Amino acid sequence: MRSWKAAILAGVVAFAAAGTTYAADIKIGFIVKQPEEPWFQDEWKFADQAATEKGFTLVKIGAEDGEKVMSAIDNLAAQGAQGFIVCTPDVKLGPGIVAKAMANDLKLMTVDDRLVGADGNALEDVVHMGISATKIGETVGQALADEIKKRGWDMKNVGAIRVSYDQLPTAVDRVEGAIAALKAAGFPAENIYDAPQAKTDTEAALNAATTVLNKHADVKHWIAFGLNDEAVLGAVRATESVGISADNVIGVGIGGAESAINEFKKPTPTGFFGTVIISPKRHGYETAMNMYEWVANDKEPEKLTLTAGALAVRGDYDAVRKDLGIE
Secondary structure, eight states, rough: OHHHHHHHHHHHHHHHHHHHHHHHHHHHEEEEOOSSSSSHHHHHHHHHHHHHHTTTEEEEEEEHHHHHHHHHHHHHHHHTEEEEEEEOOOOOHHHHHHHHHHHHHHEEEEEEOOOOOTOOOTTTTTTEEOOHHHHHHHHHHHHHHHHHHHOOGGGGGGEEEEETTTTTTHHHHHHHHHOOOHTTTTTTGGEEEEEOOOOSSSSHHHHHHHHHHHHTTOEEEEEEEEEEEHHHHHHHHHHTTTTTGGGGEEEEEOOHHHHHHHHHHSSSSOOOEEEEEOHHIIIIIIIIHHHHHHHOOOOOOOOOOOOOEEEEEETTHHHHHHHOOOO
């Protein structure tokens, strides 16, 4: 009897040890298109938290173009990874990324930007965590409209800088959502000026917005919106460079990245009025945790998860961040 009990106990201990070893052997990749951007840094930070909690290895890779994405997938396979999460620099790489993942027997999830096929439609079979882009854009537009009214500006005399990056469907959805809300509030469509940026960073947005401001130097009041905080910060920097005072500018970004929070912390308010915070915690921690459960326990995540955001301004950003579980 004792030997039978001993065998059972030994089996339980061996099983537990095997489970622990297996968790330690799990390796998950997290590929992002702009590793230097605060949003992606935060995603990685929260993904690291999941890795620490579960004991798996997280491999963080920056891949700024399609060639680097494909190389990163091969690299992960060579390292013995079982799956990866990716935010690709080009969503049209979708079929190639799916094929590469399948060829290397890697589980695939996307985050932030959803892959599309040759026909331009979303690849719905690929697990994705994204943002309800149109609704977040509408939140931006409503915030801009509310602040215009609060300041007593006549909308007919206000210019709007649409910092655009139309190569990315998410970017289009966000700015079109903002425009829809502005129009619904009575903002004239002819006062919305397109400022196409070459890249999705602050410098590119500054250059694009400066061109608009120089063309419409007679406009006194300005609002700005775009894909993310960096786009709007670029527009705000552009207004400063041409001598427009902060009290004549209302910029509302998207993301709630460190760059936006740092703007709120400045002793003197700037034209960056607010940001719709979208939590990188879910996009980093939850995607990494979902991939772990998929690899370790064969629990495939929901095909589509969309997260929402909340408006934060200079006076309440700490409270909004805490409500979203960021701090």
